[in-house]
Amino acid sequence: MAKDKILVIGASGQIGVELTLALRKIYGAANVVASDLREENDLLKGTGPYVSMDVMNKEMLHVQVIRQNITQIYLLAAILSATGEKNPGLAWHLNMQGLLNVLDIAREEKLHKVYWPSSIAVFGPTSPRQFCPQQTVIEPITVYGISKYAGEFWCNYYHQRFGVDVRSIRYPGLISYKSAPGGGTTDYAVEIYHEALAEKKYTCFLKEDTYLPMMYMPDAIRATMELMHAPANNIKVRTSYNISGMSFSPTEIAASIQKHIPDFQLSCVPDYRQAIADSWPQSIDDTVASADWNWKPAFDLDKMTTDMLQNLSKK
Numbered sequence: 001m002a003k004d005k006i007l008v009i010g011a012s013g014q015i016g017v018e019l020t021l022a023l024r025k026i027y028g029a030a031n032v033v034a035s036d037l038r039e040e041n042d043l044l045k046g047t048g049p050y051v052s053m054d055v056m057n058k059e060m061l062h063v064q065v066i067r068q069n070i071t072q073i074y075l076l077a078a079i080l081s082a083t084g085e086k087n088p089g090l091a092w093h094l095n096m097q098g099l100l101n102v103l104d105i106a107r108e109e110k111l112h113k114v115y116w117p118s119s120i121a122v123f124g125p126t127s128p129r130q131f132c133p134q135q136t137v138i139e140p141i142t143v144y145g146i147s148k149y150a151g152e153f154w155c156n157y158y159h160q161r162f163g164v165d166v167r168s169i170r171y172p173g174l175i176s177y178k179s180a181p182g183g184g185t186t187d188y189a190v191e192i193y194h195e196a197l198a199e200k201k202y203t204c205f206l207k208e209d210t211y212l213p214m215m216y217m218p219d220a221i222r223a224t225m226e227l228m229h230a231p232a233n234n235i236k237v238r239t240s241y242n243i244s245g246m247s248f249s250p251t252e253i254a255a256s257i258q259k260h261i262p263d264f265q266l267s268c269v270p271d272y273r274q275a276i277a278d279s280w281p282q283s284i285d286d287t288v289a290s291a292d293w294n295w296k297p298a299f300d301l302d303k304m305t306t307d308m309l310q311n312l313s314k315k
């Protein structure tokens with residue numbers, strides 16, 4: 001794998017930090033270039049090369065790809081669901097144009113592979129609530145969901161028309177102790193662990209019985225790697241793959257925490273994010289990903305809670 005040189009765009013974000021570190025373990029630190037508009041995340045400092053870069057500046061991006069001999073791009077820069085609703089025009093522009101810039105450069109430079117994440121935000125109120133299938137009714141109601149769904153079809157188009165090997169996963173809500181979440185509707189499931197340890201209480205912005213598909217970050221990183229390392233002819237879906245980890249409600253995550261912190265208390269005061277959560281499925285069917293590249297999750301809620309609290313306590 002030494003011949004591949006990887007560029008991670010959005011490397012200082014919640015997924016970017018951990019994915020960059022994981023890629024550096026596999027490909028070697030020097031072969032994974034991290035980039036972001038923001039300052040380099042503390043966890044990345046000293047672990048490999050870093051460039052400050054704006055994915056919206058196509059010429060600058062193109063120059064970097066050529067200069068660094070990049071063969072794969074992981075594009076993680078995006079404005080997420082809750083943040084996107086505050087500035088829909090900006091969210092659409094960044095999420096779409098950033099992807100088109102990368103796909104265009106991948107086509108021109110004949111890059112080996114591109115990775116671009118989609119999201120469960122593509123689903124809407126008309127999608128099946130339980131075990132939402134790979135192919136179904138998709139009518140998103142957030143600008144983030146709309147941009148991700150459009151992006152899935154651009155990925156498919158560039159693959160069909162130009163042969164770009166672009167691969168994608170529809171991430172559920174992601175939970176991590178290493179890096180902070182970035183303004184999504186599922187962020188409560190990260191905040192609750194921090195508050196449980198610091199305050200022994202947490203006020204959730206969703207109703208106590210709101211079920212959402214979630215995944216622990218180690219599973220999400222592993223899924224991404226397994227997808228990207230699978231042989232090209234195994235990849236039958238060129239829009240984006242459903243993957244599933246677990247589904248739970250704020251009440252259930254609180255009960256899991258109480259096994260470790262008995263006096264932890266949860267209260268719920270729903271805000272505008274409730275409507276976003278209500279539009280998404282409660283659970284995801286990922287049998288296509290399992291069939292095509294053998295995906296299966298390793299973490300359930302209790303296993304994740306134990307790991308989260310242990311690691312956050314060390315901090």
